[in-house]
Amino acid sequence: MVAEAPTRDHPAGGRPKRRAAVLVEGPRFAHASEAELARILDFYMVRWEYEPRTFPILWNLDGQVVESFSPDFYLPDLDLWLELTTLRQSLVRRKNRKLRRVRELYPMIRIKLLYARDFRALMLKYGRLDVAASLIGADGQVMPGTPLAGSNASPADVARSGTAGEPADVIPVA
Amino acid sequence: MRTPDLEADVAEILITEQQIRAKVQELGVQLSRDYEGRSLTLVSVLKGSLPFMADLMRAITIPVTIDLMEVSSYGGAATETSGLVRILKDLSASIEGRDVLIVEDIIDTGLTLNYLLRYLRGKNPRSLRICALLDKPARRLVEIEIDYRGFTIPDSFVIGYGLDYGEIYRNLPFIGVLRPEVYTES
Numbered sequence: 001m002v003a004e005a006p007t008r009d010h011p012a013g014g015r016p017k018r019r020a021a022v023l024v025e026g027p028r029f030a031h032a033s034e035a036e037l038a039r040i041l042d043f044y045m046v047r048w049e050y051e052p053r054t055f056p057i058l059w060n061l062d063g064q065v066v067e068s069f070s071p072d073f074y075l076p077d078l079d080l081w082l083e084l085t086t087l088r089q090s091l092v093r094r095k096n097r098k099l100r101r102v103r104e105l106y107p108m109i110r111i112k113l114l115y116a117r118d119f120r121a122l123m124l125k126y127g128r129l130d131v132a133a134s135l136i137g138a139d140g141q142v143m144p145g146t147p148l149a150g151s152n153a154s155p156a157d158v159a160r161s162g163t164a165g166e167p168a169d170v171i172p173v174a
Numbered sequence: 175m176r177t178p179d180l181e182a183d184v185a186e187i188l189i190t191e192q193q194i195r196a197k198v199q200e201l202g203v204q205l206s207r208d209y210e211g212r213s214l215t216l217v218s219v220l221k222g223s224l225p226f227m228a229d230l231m232r233a234i235t236i237p238v239t240i241d242l243m244e245v246s247s248y249g250g251a252a253t254e255t256s257g258l259v260r261i262l263k264d265l266s267a268s269i270e271g272r273d274v275l276i277v278e279d280i281i282d283t284g285l286t287l288n289y290l291l292r293y294l295r296g297k298n299p300r301s302l303r304i305c306a307l308l309d310k311p312a313r314r315l316v317e318i319e320i321d322y323r324g325f326t327i328p329d330s331f332v333i334g335y336g337l338d339y340g341e342i343y344r345n346l347p348f349i350g351v352l353r354p355e356v357y358t359e360s
Contacts, residue, residue, distance in 0.1 A: 043259055044286065045258065045289060045292075121313060121331070122313075124357055125282065125283070126248045127340070
């Protein structure tokens with residue numbers, strides 16, 4: 001397979017993702033669960049970046065990148081990468097393999113993989129189990145122009161870049 | 175709407191009342207030794223850590239002051255109004271120059287505590303440490319250094335001894351695992 005030339009969205013080249021993307025201001029969340037996680041991180045004032053970097057994980061003999069991996073979130077203050085996967089098991093296996101490869105090639109980065117069960121537990125903790133089903137798996141994949149499942153806010157509201165402004169009644173964190 | 179049943183809704187008892195009592199005594203002895211001669215303030219995070227705080231402070235044999243804080247949780251009523259975590263009840267006295275110990279019932283994602291640590295550090299305590307009765311590392315998103323830990327627990331939804339589901343079950347004297355049917359049927 002021939003690697004594609006690097007682009008802004010795929011700086012390391014490789015095959016572009018075949019995922020539906022949500023058209024929003026700021027990041028384009030490919031899945032409703034990612035938007036929900038972004039809302040949670042925003043709520044607790046944890047800064048995040050959405051897919052800021054692509055890690056090449058496989059090259060051909062010509063040195064071109066043929067496979068790469070873009071973790072969903074980077075939390076700069078915690079120097080932590082998060083990958084959220086709520087899709088079916090076959091895709092999870094593929095993602096696990098990619099993640100192993102990333103860890104082999106980039107041992108210095110800290111990355112956590114959140115599975116559907118982890119996301120469900122998060123929703124249970126926050127009393128949002130009722131919307132969890134609509135945020136997980138194929139149901140959570142969002143087609144362009146459709147609102148995010150389980151969201152009270154518009155996609156534009158939830159797709160901030162993690163630098164949310166503080167309302168007056170919020171006590172600032174030093 | 176399903177009616178909660180305190181006994182029937184518990185799938186198993188994870189930590190008994192006796193085990194909790196013994197652990198709290200152990201922590202009290204250790205804290206009394208470590209903070210001997212220092213100005214210790216225990217800060218409890220409402221509501222879940224209330225029973226732990228009440229027992230722990232009585233197991234400590236050196237002079238302490240106590241204070242209470244409450245922080246809004248994601249998904250709660252405050253989520254819709256601001257979209258950001260809020261201090262619902264702040265400290266009632268200054269902690270500047272004091273040795274502060276945050277008393278927590280459980281640490282799972284670490285998100286709330288990460289926020290609280292940043293907030294309390296801004297109030298210039300002499301030291302700031304954490305005492306958690308329960309540690310659920312499987313759920314951790316933010317790495318938090320726990321200075322005093324009661325029990326490390328598996329990845330189950332636990333209730334009792336202050337921990338709730340829908341504000342119920344806090345008054346159980348032990349730590350139990352909630353039956354999954356309770357949250358799938360409600």
